[in-house]
Amino acid sequence: MSNKIEDLQVLRGVSILFVLLQHLSITSAIFALTPKRIELPFFLGVEIFFVISGYVIYKSLLKDGFNPYSFIIKRFFRLIPCLFLFILFSFAVNYLFILIKPEGLNSIFHINLPKESLKESLHVLSGTFLFYKGPSSYTNGAMWSLSVEDLFYGSLAILCFAQFYFKKHNSIITKTILAFVLSFLFITIIANRLNILLSESPKISPYWLSFLTKFRFDFLILGVIISMFEEINVWKDKLDVCFSKYGNSLCPLAILLPLIICSISENQYANEKKMLSGFTLIASNLLFGVLVLICSRNVAFPNNNGLFYRSFITLGNRSYLIYLFHFPVMLFTWTLSFYLTKNNWLPFDFGAFTPLSYGIFQLTTTLLVLMPLVEIIHNKIEMPLTKYGKNLVENLNKNQINPILLSSTNIVELKKAS
Numbered sequence: 001m002s003n004k005i006e007d008l009q010v011l012r013g014v015s016i017l018f019v020l021l022q023h024l025s026i027t028s029a030i031f032a033l034t035p036k037r038i039e040l041p042f043f044l045g046v047e048i049f050f051v052i053s054g055y056v057i058y059k060s061l062l063k064d065g066f067n068p069y070s071f072i073i074k075r076f077f078r079l080i081p082c083l084f085l086f087i088l089f090s091f092a093v094n095y096l097f098i099l100i101k102p103e104g105l106n107s108i109f110h111i112n113l114p115k116e117s118l119k120e121s122l123h124v125l126s127g128t129f130l131f132y133k134g135p136s137s138y139t140n141g142a143m144w145s146l147s148v149e150d151l152f153y154g155s156l157a158i159l160c161f162a163q164f165y166f167k168k169h170n171s172i173i174t175k176t177i178l179a180f181v182l183s184f185l186f187i188t189i190i191a192n193r194l195n196i197l198l199s200e201s202p203k204i205s206p207y208w209l210s211f212l213t214k215f216r217f218d219f220l221i222l223g224v225i226i227s228m229f230e231e232i233n234v235w236k237d238k239l240d241v242c243f244s245k246y247g248n249s250l251c252p253l254a255i256l257l258p259l260i261i262c263s264i265s266e267n268q269y270a271n272e273k274k275m276l277s278g279f280t281l282i283a284s285n286l287l288f289g290v291l292v293l294i295c296s297r298n299v300a301f302p303n304n305n306g307l308f309y310r311s312f313i314t315l316g317n318r319s320y321l322i323y324l325f326h327f328p329v330m331l332f333t334w335t336l337s338f339y340l341t342k343n344n345w346l347p348f349d350f351g352a353f354t355p356l357s358y359g360i361f362q363l364t365t366t367l368l369v370l371m372p373l374v375e376i377i378h379n380k381i382e383m384p385l386t387k388y389g390k391n392l393v394e395n396l397n398k399n400q401i402n403p404i405l406l407s408s409t410n411i412v413e414l415k416k417a418s
Contacts, residue, residue, distance in 0.1 A: 038264070081382075093139060
């Protein structure tokens with residue numbers, strides 16, 4: 001039986017749907033039909049993921065007593081094997097693209113050659129993709145956000161290690177330091193965003209602050225802060241009463257308002273984006289914080305036995321894999337379709353597509369490849385290895401074994417215990 005909060009899984013399902021809508025061509029084609037230009041707002045799905053991740057990761061740390069070994073082992077088996085598989089799949093798709101050499105597509109899809117792809121993949125695997133220099137391959141289009149999370153998780157792990165060894169692992173001290181550091185960073189980032197909005201010529205921020213602001217670490221930080229805030233029993237009881245009454249009403253507002261505000265803000269890739277950076281992302285951050293608090297109580301979405309609800313739980317449970325593989329799958333379907341059309345194995349002309357008809361074609365072919373692939377990896381790799389990581393942590397804690405000092409005898413005993 002899963003101990004995951006179902007409404008949070010539904011919210012993950014909503015978030016990954018937003019990500020797909022942002023990246024699939026059909027959304028841009030539909031928005032282009034509107035009389036007035038509207039910016040695509042669905043990239044905010046990533047920001048929702050950030051708040052959820054911050055919230056959940058603190059609960060996980062708290063549950064394990066801020067034990068850094070438990071934290072690292074569980075994250076490793078949960079994330080790294082699937083990430084390694086993604087890299088292998090991307091290599092194969094990139095090689096197929098280079099082999100087929102579809103005419104005119106190099107200007108649309110940048111693909112690094114094998115040597116540079118290997119260097120890029122090492123950055124992906126190590127969680128340092130944000131520091132990769134040079135143009136990235138199309139297949140790694142979503143890797144920046146995973147790098148943000150990896151850097152954040154790594155910082156939390158370092159703090160836990162420091163407390164574990166130098167302060168005799170006092171969880172109260174860990175929580176106090178964490179609350180102080182994260183509150184300071186959050187307030188500083190928000191102040192920087194307001195400076196962007198209100199100043200005619202914003203002050204040049206220190207590199208570290210510009211970095212945290214640009215890559216939206218404030219969303220992850222807020223997730224941890226609200227998770228810590230919930231530990232205060234007085235506030236927890238008040239929130240329980242409030243959200244049990246108004247959760248169903250507040251939830252759609254907390255989702256839709258950021259999308260509406262974002263759609264009338266600047267393009268996220270514009271050089272100057274005062275409203276987006278200085279107002280929209282602050283408002284979205286706070287609303288998503290409320291949204292996650294509502295979902296954490298399972299009072300956000302009605303009819304939790306309905307098909308719609310259960311479908312979004314299924315999407316949420318597979319959201320990590322969908323997020324990993326949707327870019328390489330889109331490139332794969334594009335390349336293969338181009339090849340089949342060129343050799344007259346498909347009964348249509350690629351050049352005759354309108355933006356809308358291509359969007360429908362891309363949506364159909366991508367989902368036909370992506371969802372079965374994700375389902376296989378989820379059932380055969382992600383879930384078994386996640387369970388293995390949890391069991392390993394339980395056995396290590398039960399036997400009070402330091403993972404760094406594991407001997408061959410310990411390993412045999414752990415295997416028997418499993």
